[in-house]
Amino acid sequence: MLALVRAEVHADIGTDHARLPVALIRSGRARRCVAVELNPGPLAQARRNVAGAGLAAQIEVRAGDGFAPLRPGxxxxxxxxxxxxxxxxxxxxxxxxxLPTRLVLQPNDSPEPLRVWARAQGYHLTAEALTEGYWLYPVLALERAGGPDPAYMGLPLAAARRYGPLLLRAAGAALREQVEADLRRLTPLAAPGRPAERELATAREAWAWLDGGT
Known part of the structure; x- marks a missing residue:
């Protein structure tokens, strides 16, 4: 996550305890941060953590929902x-x-809705990763740019949206394990007309690419 950020002013939305902004300032990957948190408990802890780190001049903690506390641009x-x-x-x-020109997103579940949103809103994928935690967490780096996203060119679209175009191209072990697990899980569930049938077809598309498209 840290390596995907380089900014003059970075906003961490839903910052929780402001650990990411503190790390960004200490590592020199951002010159200033705005840490936004809605919930009172984490908000108070974020302010304590920023003050304890001696970074109150570079990290401003603001209460609010989403991007509402930020000025345009x-x-x-x-x-x-x-x-x-x-x-x-x-x-x-x-x-x-x-909304800024660069985004780093780490959802706790399937990132497919975010890939769909990014393509529709003119954001291109610049990096993707799977990071270990309780399970594999996807991380997406996006940047606003003109034209179609080149990351998807030449790939089966459903598989690229589900598993990630850059991850499919990299064909790493973690993604292979994820696709294999989906194939095992979905095969006994698939039946004509059921969602599992479509999901299984997508997993098979991804596996075919990993097996021969690279």
Whole structure:
């Protein structure tokens, strides 16, 4: 996550305890941060952590929902981590003019809705990763750019949206294990007309690419 951020002003939306902004400032990957948190308990802890780190001059902790506490154009980069993809997408859709040109997103579930949103809104994927935790967490780095996203060119679209175009191209062991697990899970569930049938077809598309498309 840290390596995907480089900004003059970075906004961490739903910052929790402000650990990411503290790390960004200490590592020199951001010159200033705005840490936004809605819930009173984590908000108070974020303010204590920033003060304890001696970084109150470089990290401003603000109370609020999503991008609402930010002025249009104030941040050139933002992160949203540790939420469901649908929640993250809702925050992005409400951001309006405060939405920056670069985003780093880490949903707790399938990132497919975020990839769909990014393609529709003119954001290109610049990096993707699977990070270990309680399970494999996807991380997406996005940047606003013109034209179709080249990351998807030449790939089966359903598989790329489900598993990630850059991850499919990299064909790493973690993604192979994820696709294999989906194949095992979905095969006994698939029947004509059921969602599992479509999901299984997508997993098979991904496996065919990993097996021969690289």
């Amino acid at each position: 104030e941040a050139d980069s933002a992160s949203l981590c540790g939420m469901g993809a649908a929640t993250i997408r809702g925050v992005l859709e409400r951001a309006g003019a405060a």
